[in-house]
Amino acid sequence: MKNITxxxxxxxxxxxxxxxxxxxxxxxxxxxxxxxxxxxxxSPYLKELYSGLPxxxxxxxxxxxxxxxxxAHYNDWVTDRELTIDKxxxxxxxxxxxxxxxLGKYTALQTSGSTGEPLPxxxxxxxxxxxxxxxxxxxxxxxxxxxxxxxxHKMAFIVHISTSASSYGSYLKxxxxxxxxxxxxxxxxxLDSAEQMVKKLNDFRPEILVAYxxxxxxxxxxxxxxxxxxxxxxxxxxxxxxxxxSYHRIHEVFGCPVLNNYCMTEGGEIAMTHxxxxxxxxxxxxxxxxxxxxxxxVKNSDEFSDGILxxxxxxxxxxxxxxxxxxxxxxxxxxxxxxxLPVMEIRGRSWESFKLGGKSFSTKGLEVKAKFCKGLCQxxxxxxxxxxMEVRGIVAAGYDKAEVLGSLAKTLDEYxxxxxxxxxxxxxxxxxxxxxxxxxxxPMFKKKEGI
Numbered sequence: 001m002k003n004i005t006x007x008x009x010x011x012x013x014x015x016x017x018x019x020x021x022x023x024x025x026x027x028x029x030x031x032x033x034x035x036x037x038x039x040x041x042x043s044p045y046l047k048e049l050y051s052g053l054p055x056x057x058x059x060x061x062x063x064x065x066x067x068x069x070x071x072a073h074y075n076d077w078v079t080d081r082e083l084t085i086d087k088x089x090x091x092x093x094x095x096x097x098x099x100x101x102x103l104g105k106y107t108a109l110q111t112s113g114s115t116g117e118p119l120p121x122x123x124x125x126x127x128x129x130x131x132x133x134x135x136x137x138x139x140x141x142x143x144x145x146x147x148x149x150x151x152x153h154k155m156a157f158i159v160h161i162s163t164s165a166s167s168y169g170s171y172l173k174x175x176x177x178x179x180x181x182x183x184x185x186x187x188x189x190x191l192d193s194a195e196q197m198v199k200k201l202n203d204f205r206p207e208i209l210v211a212y213x214x215x216x217x218x219x220x221x222x223x224x225x226x227x228x229x230x231x232x233x234x235x236x237x238x239x240x241x242x243x244x245x246s247y248h249r250i251h252e253v254f255g256c257p258v259l260n261n262y263c264m265t266e267g268g269e270i271a272m273t274h275x276x277x278x279x280x281x282x283x284x285x286x287x288x289x290x291x292x293x294x295x296x297x298v299k300n301s302d303e304f305s306d307g308i309l310x311x312x313x314x315x316x317x318x319x320x321x322x323x324x325x326x327x328x329x330x331x332x333x334x335x336x337x338x339x340x341l342p343v344m345e346i347r348g349r350s351w352e353s354f355k356l357g358g359k360s361f362s363t364k365g366l367e368v369k370a371k372f373c374k375g376l377c378q379x380x381x382x383x384x385x386x387x388x389m390e391v392r393g394i395v396a397a398g399y400d401k402a403e404v405l406g407s408l409a410k411t412l413d414e415y416x417x418x419x420x421x422x423x424x425x426x427x428x429x430x431x432x433x434x435x436x437x438x439x440x441x442x443p444m445f446k447k448k449e450g451i
Contacts, residue, residue: 002126009129013137016284021340024284031313032059032287032321039319042079046319059287059322064295064309066324067111067119078122078318080106088120096163099176106317109166111265118371121265127315134269134282139259142275143234148208150185151178153233156206158188158197158215160368166265167212167238191368193419194218194353194360198228208234213242213260214362218353220253222360232256238263241346247277262346266320267310271344280341281331287311288344289322290329304328304347352445357387357421363445369415373408375399380433383447391428401430 004012016024036057039046049063070077074085082103091102092110102108107128110118140148147153155174159167168187175185188200190212197219201209209232211219216237222228235250237260251258260273270286271279281288290298290305298305308327312320328347352363363381370379379393389412395404405428412426434446 003124004126004129006129006132009133010137013130013133013285016282017137019284027284028287028313029058031285032311035311035313035316035319036062036321038316039079039321043077043319045073045076046321059289059311060297062322064322064324065320067117070119070323071117074120080122080317083122083317085120088122092120092163094163096161096172098163099172107169109169109265119266122318123268123315124317127268127312127317130285130314131268134272134285135261138274138280138282139261139269139272142257143259147234149178150174150208151181153184153207154205155185155208155210156188156201156204157186158190158192158209158211160190160364161187166263167210170238171210190215190362191365191415193421194222196419198222202229205230207232208236210236210238212362212364213237213246214353214364216242216250217246218360218362220250221353224253235259237261242277244277247273262344264310264325266323266325267312268314270310274341278343279346281344283342285313287313288329288331290331291324295324298330301330301332304330304345354383354445354447355386356383356389357416357424359419359421361419365415366412367444369411370408373404373411375404376408378433379408380443381445382429382434383445383451385448385451387424389424389426391426392431392433394433402428405430 016027019027036050040050041047049065053061075083080103088102088108091108094100102122106122106124108120108122110120157167157171159165159171161168163169163172171185171187175182178184186200186204186206188197192200197215201219209216209230216235219228223230232254233256235254235256235258237258242260247258247260257275258273260277260279261269262271262279263269267286269282270288271281274280287310289309291307291309292298293306295307295309305328306326308325308329309322310320310325311322330345332343332345353360354363355361366381370376373379375396377394377396379391382390382392384390391405391409391412393405393408395401409426409428413424416424416426
């Protein structure tokens with residue numbers, strides 16, 4: 001697929017902003033047809049999967065793809081015959097200082113692996129140029145020109161520090177744009193306790209703060225309590241659920257613009273704020289279909305879905321077409337901004353803050369630790385007291401449950417000890433994870449009554 005320049009992508013995205021909803025619908029239809037036909041010609045797996053499509057197919061005729069299918073057929077899913085899953089994983093394991101492109105022309109990262117094996121995701125330059133413009137023109141437009149530039153303003157990223165993590169990749173790309181100004185940008189680990197984050201931020205004094213929502217909520221309370229002494233002019237939230245309540249609290253405490261971007265490794269920049277707490281779908285480039293537990297379209301727009309099907313119309317090297325994600329959403333018909341883009345409410349990928357041993361943490365840190373635990377299929381963290389936590393879970397066939405859960409408990413013991421928590425104990429239970437009485441769902445993190 002032919003790449004496009006920065007200026008060409010800028011023009012195309014701007015045209016989408018100026019288009020009516022009907023005109024954007026036509027853009028989607030044309031782009032979907034182009035992407036599907038390219039996939040049929042260049043991806044052996046998708047050619048076979050789409051072999052039964054009618055001549056005049058529409059979106060609903062296209063088979064659903066999920067992570068398990070993608071991993072099972074990875075080498076035939078990608079459209080570049082030079083790419084293999086082993087080559088991508090080797091690239092993802094490179095040293096953090098290596099800014100080279102995969103095969104000299106692609107970027108790559110992988111999903112968090114919070115549900116099963118991580119999915120390597122390759123992105124071509126066409127996709128990267130389009131999604132860069134979505135960020136610049138739609139998310140960043142309330143920010144003065146040049147403000148998001150660490151040669152002029154100090155930036156701090158609170159992220160999972162790994163070359164395979166999307167947010168850390170954004171940090172490295174941002175850092176590389178301004179050689180000679182490395183001291184003006186820093187990365188702080190999501191695994192740090194609130195106390196550790198506060199100390200590093202107070203020492204660094206950033207003017208721009210980029211972080212996951214649970215860390216931002218936690219830091220807002222640290223600032224409100226007088227421990228955090230920074231006054232950023234811009235806060236950027238990414239990747240996870242930022243509720244309207246959290247948005248308003250962060251904005252109230254810090255008194256600066258709060259930008260929120262709902263994105264994922266597979267689908268990219270799906271929806272974002274436009275100087276307000278509401279998330280607007282970039283529906284000229286990303287298609288979101290709310291579906292029920294059987295992956296059928298949700299007919300009642302007032303109901304939250306059990307999942308979504310995501311189509312990224314810009315990525316031709318690893319096509320994401322009707323890709324299933326378990327996020328729960330609903331799409332509202334109201335329009336809240338001058339772009340006239342649909343508003344999406346999310347009820348998924350939400351992490352919490354908790355206190356253990358007198359220190360504050362984000363459950364995102366627990367998830368990061370769990371995803372590296374071999375043989376663990378599902379996990380749950382149960383806080384049993386102010387100083388104790390219990391690990392529960394389901395392990396894969398052939399693995400010893402006590403051994404797997406015991407290993408995770410030991411890892412968390414070390415994690416909390418390194419954060420300066422004294423007297424904290426982490427144990428494991430072979431009992432089944434606890435389900436919520438209402439709805440029967442299994443929360444990742446749960447507190448016992450009275451804590």
